[in-house]
Amino acid sequence: MRPIEFWGAYTSRTLRPLWVAEELGLAYQLHPIAPRSGETQTEAFTRLNPKQKIPCLVDGNVPGTLVLTESLPIGRYLIAAYGTKALAAPTLPLQAAREDEWCCYVLAELDETSLYVIRRHRDLAHIYGEGPEVVQACFEYLDRHLKVVDAALEKGGFILGDSFSLADIMLVSCLAWAKDYGATLRPASEAYLQRMTGRSAYQRALAANTPAQA
Numbered sequence: 354m355r356p357i358e359f360w361g362a363y364t365s366r367t368l369r370p371l372w373v374a375e376e377l378g379l380a381y382q383l384h385p386i387a388p389r390s391g392e393t394q395t396e397a398f399t400r401l402n403p404k405q406k407i408p409c410l411v412d413g414n415v416p417g418t419l420v421l422t423e424s425l426p427i428g429r430y431l432i433a434a435y436g437t438k439a440l441a442a443p444t445l446p447l448q449a450a451r452e453d454e455w456c457c458y459v460l461a462e463l464d465e466t467s468l469y470v471i472r473r474h475r476d477l478a479h480i481y482g483e484g485p486e487v488v489q490a491c492f493e494y495l496d497r498h499l500k501v502v503d504a505a506l507e508k509g510g511f512i513l514g515d516s517f518s519l520a521d522i523m524l525v526s527c528l529a530w531a532k533d534y535g536a537t538l539r540p541a542s543e544a545y546l547q548r549m550t551g552r553s554a555y556q557r558a559l560a561a562n563t564p565a566q567a
């Protein structure tokens with residue numbers, strides 16, 4: 354089998370596919386292009402991903418070669434194609450629906466509606482404009498959903514119960530991002546974050562995602 358190629362590093366979104374690959378024990382080659390560095394806008398990368406966004410996956414094991422963008426579908430694809438007993442695609446409709454429910458919730462409400470809007474109107478204000486009121490509203494909105502997440506984590510274990518899943522990868526990436534932005538996590542979420550980030554696959558993915566920059 355040829356190593357899978359990943360493009361993109363340094364962000365919560367690029368961490369997700371790397372973590373999936375590490376959990377699955379997949380061999381991969383990483384092109385650690387950085388966000389907002391101009392490296393997503395080169396001709397070569399734009400041919401691969403016209404969205405000029407990371408992460409991006411290239412799987413040469415598929416006839417015709419698969420190029421896939423968007424962190425959630427990349428994770429889903431890897432698990433569907435190369436899943437193991439420890440990290441498998443859900444088989445029952447109910448399991449699949451619950452996993453989907455959590456993944457979509459995390460992506461839509463924590464990532465895209467809260468954290469990325471904060472990034473745009475605070476860290477990237479030179480591009481998208483300053484928006485202190487927007488940022489404040491996003492932190493409040495984020496906290497409202499962190500409360501929902503915490504209640505779901507009070508039972509311990511994983512977000513779906515007994516088994517580790519893509520929903521954990523999506524959720525942990527956003528909890529760590531929220532914490533990094535100064536949000537306060539409630540006790541069950543903090544304990545869950547410590548448990549999940551203690552996984553050796555997470556540690557390897559984190560190291561791969563933060564290579565020393567030249």
Ligand SMILES: N[C@@H](CCC(=O)N[C@@H](CS)C(=O)NCC(=O)O)C(=O)O
Nearest residue numbers: 364366388389393406407408423424
């Ligand atoms: N919904 C996409 C978001 C991808 C995205 O917006 N990536 C950012 C970095 S986190 C990016 O590539 N921005 C363009 C750039 O920084 O050059 C995903 O989850 O993969």
